[in-house]
Amino acid sequence: MSNQLHLIYGDERLLVEEKISAFKRSVADPSLDLEILEGEISPAVLSSALQTQTLLGGDKVVIIRDIEISPENQADLIAPLRDLPPGVTAVFHFSAIDKRMKFFKFLAERAEVTECRSFAPWETDQLAEWITERGKKLGKKISSPAADLLIEVCGTDLAFLANELDKLATYVGESGEITPADVKAAASQGEVNVFALVDALRHKDLTLALTLFQNLLYNRVELLPLLGLLRTQYRLMFQIKALPGRDRNPYSVAKAIGASQFNVRKCLETIDRFSLDELKNNIIVLLDTNLKLKSGASQAVVFEILLTTLCGA
Secondary structure, rough: OOOEEEEOOOHHHHHHHHHHHHHOOOOOHHHEEEEEEEEEHHHHHHHHHOOOHHHOOOEEEEEEHHHHHHOOHHHHHHHOOOOOOOOOEEEEEEEEEEEOOOOHHHHHHHHHHEOOOOOOOOOOHHHHHHHHHHHHOOOEEEEHHHHHHHHHOOOOOOOHHHHHHHHHHHHHHHEEEHHHHHHHOOOOOOOOHHHHHHHHOOOHHHHHHHHHHHHHOOOOOOHHHHHHHHHHHHHHHHHHHHOOOOOOOOOHHHHHHHHHHHHHHHHHHHHOOOOOOHHHHHHHHHHHHHHHHHOOOOHHHHHHHHHHHHOOO
């Protein structure tokens, strides 16, 4: 391995575990060439693990997971990392990091850094690319419409999506392509997600929107990012409604306003339910709600009032 220091951080479990597994597979004999440290360890334990080579002199990987870093111990933890023995690779994994700390600044300068984070609800284009690349690794081509539909059906949880892709690859058998029809036939419905709420609002279905919102609250969704997603969706609908002419081709509309075809196609399905003035007022209401959410008022109540307003009730 060319780089002896690696830092993996982030909250996306699937990406983290796949990266860690790759390092585990890189050693010839896990019983001799792999050491795993986690939790509360002393600088002396870390130094011993990193400075002790294998009995047969082969390469060694030390995986250090979510150890405790404090202002008091970080200098001692950095010391053994400055001069690792030949053939020893140190892989640090943290669920979250404080980039202001000296320890993480040191790793940022010296290590190969990999961030493993979940895709945000508005990053559908990047998530679709991830699905496409995952399909290639399974020997299957998955079209953009099929990837978009898979997101719509299954949500954004990568572990769930990976499992569904494995299932779809088996379902299509010898066929080299996963189509939207295959997704409709074989993909499982994922957990209630923000896309379902956005879709309910586009259809002005208040009863469904409130039910979905309660499910999201139960799953502890962050409301400010959700509000940001709604603002993005209503601005997009406003842009589409304001376009001259009646172009309904998702590709040309997306190109004209610089948006995702997936989001444009979903907006075009319901755009006739809204007037331009209504969408303008909705955007104002969303901006006002942002201030209310930050004012200390009950966020759940404020959001329910917002949903009622957006549905025209």
